[in-house]
Amino acid sequence: MNGVRAWLRGLVRRQYFWGIVAILLLLGLNLIKDPTYLAIRTNPATGNLAGNLLDILRASAPILMISIGMALVIATGGIDLSVGSLMAVAGAVCMEFLNPITDASSVGAMFAAVGLALLLAGVLGAVNGVLVTVVGLQPFISTLVMMLAGRGVAKVITSGQNTTAVNEPFRWIANGYLVRFPVVFLIAVAVVVLVALVVRRSALGLMIEAIGINRAASRMSGIKPRGIIISVYVMSGMLAGIAGIFAVSSVMTVDVSRTGYQLELDAILAVVIGGTSLAGGKFSFGGTVVGSLLIATLDKTVVFLGVSAAATPAFKAAVIIVLCLLQSDVRALIRRHLPGAARRGPAGGGPASAAGRDREVPANQEGPANQEVTATRQREVTV
């Protein structure tokens, strides 16, 4: 009994607790409108699972990919605004490559297309990383440039057309089933687990967080920030590439101006809902997964409730505002009542009056921009 209570208390203290609550609330809302909403059916013809929950899981796959990458980038104190555009680039590469291939069942062509798309997305991610580290630009601006340029690159690849293609193995990625589950969700889970293992079971995660807390200090303790930051941006680019493949595979068309449009905002939102601080220095995979699932649930719920899909942003805004307020208030409460549990958080916690006393690292409070200044100054002091 005590164990359960302690577990519950730990859960409430998790930053993504309110994200889970929000998902349950949304599902409950759908349940009121349609009592069979949560039912999972088995398709009698194929034995595959079907139902609204599976639709949500399927829709969450691309968001999961980009938000995992975004969480890593944000942990280094950066931000990646280019993921949506890189999705379009990856999609454009796939469709443009598969379009002239007449053999609609060629598995080799599918792998070649996927490989090419990931390669180009990775290269563009590397450009982001080089701009941030070697050139020393702010991540916001570097990836903003890539966001504008990436959309242009996608349009140049397809000459401005919305290219379509026919390839069964490629279509299977987003529409097929494996052991009765949608392939796209299984791939997404596999990728998330793989990234989580690589990052959390090696020193990489620690190094990423160290860079996010203080880049100069991390370098002095023997970490090479440059290589790690570049590889994090490459990872984010390639994950965006996977998301782009998911997005075009479901409809076998790339819409160069709409594919992945503004999804970088959804990814940032998912990461923030998961409790990752935009100031960098820490990240939570569990929270990011919860955030991505919440976004997917919200998207599906708005459509299910019959509200115009164009109005979805208003609901997202409500979620952000409520969650930000809850997170900051809850943390302020915890801080007041459990002094030992005080942690550095994105929202700083607490009302303005208490902020002055509570801040451990004041310069980090205002987000990546100010931190960049601090880092720059520190860098120059050390030179």
Add this chain to the structure above:
Amino acid sequence: MSTLSTEPAARPAWLDRLGHAWRTRRAALPTLAAVIIFIGMVIYGEAVYGRILQYNTISNLFVNNAHLIIIAVGMTFVILMGGIDLSVGAVIAFSSVAGVMLVNAGWNPWLVMVLMVAMGGGFGALSGVLIQYSRVQPFIATLATMFLARGLASMLSTVPERLPEDSPVRLVHYNIKLIDGPRVNDLIVTPGVIIAALVVAGAVFTLHRTQFGRTIYAIGGSEQSAQLMGLRVARTKAWAYVISGSLAGLAAVVYTSRLGAAQNITGIGWELDAIAATVIGGTLLTGGAGYVLGSVVGALVLGLMTVLITRDGSIPPEATTIITGGILLVFVLLQRAVVGRKRA
């Protein structure tokens, strides 16, 4: 100051002042560079395509970019503090859709125009309160406002809402001929351009001659220091977002009157244009340094670029965003070089 230095006249006393400015105000260099590049673009355009330095092209440059100048001014306030406002494009969409619908519903058009500005201010106040009193990061708070405004605009209407032909709102786009040139080559201004000019003048005065403006620069330099100096940091930060929001509302009035219609997808990506104009104009994204007039030049650079691309015709339209990105990159690299050297 930076615009003065482009005058051909070279008086010794004036040169001294320039030399002094050069030594003390290197942060103004990116702004100066923006002015030089703008002049370079004008000369290049005149030499290669012609018909740039004539009345109607110049008039159109200002008339078509009045709204961008207005939101770039608002963005300058926010970025000078080290903040960011992603909501301006969406606020314009909400403000203009709501405004046109109110006019069509029979409300007094003059009152509606005031209301449109007030609606913008309301969204700005929401961002400001979230940022200052709930300690949400500016990026996230204005992202929320952006989603909210865009979503509400879409709830109001998803089709273009037209203004009546005789609506007084259209008067903001009334062409006033200053110089009647041959054929269509007239120098014209619209009340929209005059509003933009007044906004710029007001912003320059506020930022450089009032306590509020100096506090904004101080916050951008170091918020902790500003706080310790006893400046009204919280109030100033919240008000800067209200200003940015209100100016977005004003831009909605100017843009709607020019177009005569409003839609929920109006202004998608304009926040990026405004940020680009501000950055090109030499304002540091980290805050603390920059000029409103620089942002105006930045907005004109973006506007002139569109004109040049249209005149050229050989540049594929799909490459336009690559060029915008490239120009932004060049300017930021320039800033980086200049400011980096100053600090070293």
